[in-house]
Amino acid sequence: MSDELRNSGPDREVSAVGGRLTDPGWLVHGDPELILAGLDGAAGQEEMLAAAVYRASGHAHRDAGARVRRQLLALDAARYGNRELAREIARVAVHREMDDPWVVQWATGSDLDSRLRYAFPVPAKVGALATVVVEGRGLAVAGCEDGTLHAWDLATGSRLGKAVSAHPGALVGLATAVLDGRPAAVTVGRDDTVRVWDLVRGEAVRTCSADDDSWAKSVATGMVEGRPVVVGACVDDVVRVWDLATLSQHCEPLTIHTGFVSALATTVVDGRPVAVTSHSRALGATDLITGEETVRVWDLVTGREFGARGDRHDELPVFADRAADRTMEGDGDGDGEAAHCASLDLNARAHFLVTDPTSQCPMAVSANAYEVHVWDLTTREQVGEPVVTTFVEQAAVTMLHDRPAALAASADGPFEVWELPTLRRLRPPLRGHEARVRGVATAVVNRCHLAVTGGDDKSVRVWDLDGERETGSRLTGHTGSLTGVATAVVDGGIVIVTGGSDARVRIWDLEGEGQLGEPLAGHTTGVDLLTAGTVDRRPTLLTRGDWHKTVRMWDLTTREELHGRTTGEYTSPSIEFFAALDDRFVGVTGEGRVWDLTESRWIGVQPRQRGALGLERLDGRSVLLTGRRAEKVHLWDLATGELLAPPMTGHTSEVRAGATGMLNGRPVVVAGGDRTVWTWDASTGRQIGAYAFPSRVRALTVAPDGRLVVGFGADIAVLTHRR
Numbered sequence: 001m002s003d004e005l006r007n008s009g010p011d012r013e014v015s016a017v018g019g020r021l022t023d024p025g026w027l028v029h030g031d032p033e034l035i036l037a038g039l040d041g042a043a044g045q046e047e048m049l050a051a052a053v054y055r056a057s058g059h060a061h062r063d064a065g066a067r068v069r070r071q072l073l074a075l076d077a078a079r080y081g082n083r084e085l086a087r088e089i090a091r092v093a094v095h096r097e098m099d100d101p102w103v104v105q106w107a108t109g110s111d112l113d114s115r116l117r118y119a120f121p122v123p124a125k126v127g128a129l130a131t132v133v134v135e136g137r138g139l140a141v142a143g144c145e146d147g148t149l150h151a152w153d154l155a156t157g158s159r160l161g162k163a164v165s166a167h168p169g170a171l172v173g174l175a176t177a178v179l180d181g182r183p184a185a186v187t188v189g190r191d192d193t194v195r196v197w198d199l200v201r202g203e204a205v206r207t208c209s210a211d212d213d214s215w216a217k218s219v220a221t222g223m224v225e226g227r228p229v230v231v232g233a234c235v236d237d238v239v240r241v242w243d244l245a246t247l248s249q250h251c252e253p254l255t256i257h258t259g260f261v262s263a264l265a266t267t268v269v270d271g272r273p274v275a276v277t278s279h280s281r282a283l284g285a286t287d288l289i290t291g292e293e294t295v296r297v298w299d300l301v302t303g304r305e306f307g308a309r310g311d312r313h314d315e316l317p318v319f320a321d322r323a324a325d326r327t328m329e330g331d332g333d334g335d336g337e338a339a340h341c342a343s344l345d346l347n348a349r350a351h352f353l354v355t356d357p358t359s360q361c362p363m364a365v366s367a368n369a370y371e372v373h374v375w376d377l378t379t380r381e382q383v384g385e386p387v388v389t390t391f392v393e394q395a396a397v398t399m400l401h402d403r404p405a406a407l408a409a410s411a412d413g414p415f416e417v418w419e420l421p422t423l424r425r426l427r428p429p430l431r432g433h434e435a436r437v438r439g440v441a442t443a444v445v446n447r448c449h450l451a452v453t454g455g456d457d458k459s460v461r462v463w464d465l466d467g468e469r470e471t472g473s474r475l476t477g478h479t480g481s482l483t484g485v486a487t488a489v490v491d492g493g494i495v496i497v498t499g500g501s502d503a504r505v506r507i508w509d510l511e512g513e514g515q516l517g518e519p520l521a522g523h524t525t526g527v528d529l530l531t532a533g534t535v536d537r538r539p540t541l542l543t544r545g546d547w548h549k550t551v552r553m554w555d556l557t558t559r560e561e562l563h564g565r566t567t568g569e570y571t572s573p574s575i576e577f578f579a580a581l582d583d584r585f586v587g588v589t590g591e592g593r594v595w596d597l598t599e600s601r602w603i604g605v606q607p608r609q610r611g612a613l614g615l616e617r618l619d620g621r622s623v624l625l626t627g628r629r630a631e632k633v634h635l636w637d638l639a640t641g642e643l644l645a646p647p648m649t650g651h652t653s654e655v656r657a658g659a660t661g662m663l664n665g666r667p668v669v670v671a672g673g674d675r676t677v678w679t680w681d682a683s684t685g686r687q688i689g690a691y692a693f694p695s696r697v698r699a700l701t702v703a704p705d706g707r708l709v710v711g712f713g714a715d716i717a718v719l720t721h722r723r
Contacts (some may be wrong), residue, residue, distance in 0.1 A: 036118070036156065036157045039272070049082060049085075050081060059120060067094045075717060079108065092652055101722055108428070118157040122409075126145075127143050129386075130141075132178065138400065161180075166548075169189050169191055172218070188216045194216050194232060214234045217235055218264050219231065235259065239255065239277065252582060261278065262279060272301065380470050387406055395408050403419055404419075405417060433715070438711070439484055442709060450463060453699075484498065488533075495508060528546075529544040537583070540554065544575075575589055586603070603638075604624075605643070610628075613625050625658045628654070630655070632647035648687065653674040672702065673697065675712070676692055676721075678690045699711035
């Protein structure tokens, strides 16, 4: 093995980390490479918790400064329920950096799982995943849709070499091998070529193509008579087998006429190297989640299908995928042990043709929409608990420290490595939504500050901001994602109003009595905008359907529909959001123009910037916040068009949500985008803080007492003023 791989072992790091994981200052300021590589040395409950906290956002710690690390570590400690550790981390001094104006008070941990080992950031969607083992050390290899190839050491989480531009277009197929004692990757791109890469040097060492009329759409590697081979499933329904050492455009591959192949892997059956292919019974008829495929097994020496000639065994190979509650039988003969790792597109492909060469027993990985399962193919039993993750596109399996592990890549975000121990799993005490949070609202009931959240898990949840806990109210009834959440005062009590993709508008009692009456009917498509306010001295609701853009107004006391109109009748079809302003409803367009729905006319002054974010009340004025997808955020006086502060700058990605509030007695503007929340002084335009989050911020609001409630991923966090 090369020196680069030999020196990446964790022994030195583990010994250096020993006993220091409970030191908040060291977690904030220590070298992330050293800490991540040494987390396996954690001993005792406190150190194991600290290791889980550090790993939760480990992919961000490597490239972050101490200030961002402090924020993420404090937030993740709070998500794991250790608020004392969160406070200690937040108090760590960061030299030459301004103090954060916000500190985390508490947070939920729905997105946390202590089995997560690493999350590797990638520049584009992962098109293929694989693992390779060289002298007992495992590597993870990922190919992205921008044509780049990446590799990491699975033991330490450190990157191997640099990213390689493997193909000019998207990388669609990937397999791994060992050549001359060095890790290698075989890639397939949209340029119709198969290329072999030395992963340490980052250099191409072989290249070929199928022929003038065909190209490989997926690849696997294996061993035939002691020599490494590349197996490619080609678009002309032929599987080709190349000698990896002599791979070139001029070599003659073994050709196997298999028919259309939807998934490919290699293994060993009865001591014979074979290719296992999966075929849809009807082309294009495969269910995207469960799949229905037949399996065929091909001898890589003779090119013949097992069972086509000669003796047949009584028992055919059986591959089980219990996540989809199905069993698939192949046409081959005999049982065999997995001998090579392959990775596949899991959605719209067979889910079980992923095996690992380092395991004592053959393993397979399967996935449905939001879970990854690992199976022992000998016992047909599941290994460990399933990993709950976002929509899985790619997966592979490997072994880490004699434990099975799964690699999973989703459509959006880094790809992740999960250990699957049967014991030792830390569970955060406060768990919230089971899918993305889409909306946040606040209310005050009997001097108790509450937050109301809704998300893709179809539930509404109520949180006590003072008691730092969920109130126990989990309101269910929607059959689709929640797209809007609001609170209103009706007959002296506070209600929650929700709209969703199921085209239903529901009203709930905030104090736990459940849904009040039947849903408001009228919309035929999902509700995409919803707001509540006081109009003509009565509580009123305004909703809009997301397809026909029909706007409906309701009296919340009588549930009477006041009218229903199309957005076009309000002059502009491009309304971004609605708001209640001075006892009437208004619609705000993407250009920042404000339309009075009661008087059917434009009001206020149009700002000189596109991208409306919010219409708020600040210091007795109606102010318009603009700057979505812009380099600067502006705050305008709606009545005069006056710019109330210099342009607010400093954000480095798209702003998606904004609000105003008071922070230590001064007005501020708060905006969220991607994985950051920024804070500016509303009078001077000076940025006074930025708080980093581990996943995308989709909702935020400032509570009446000045605390900040942020929805990120499936979690919420409550930030309070730093004292």
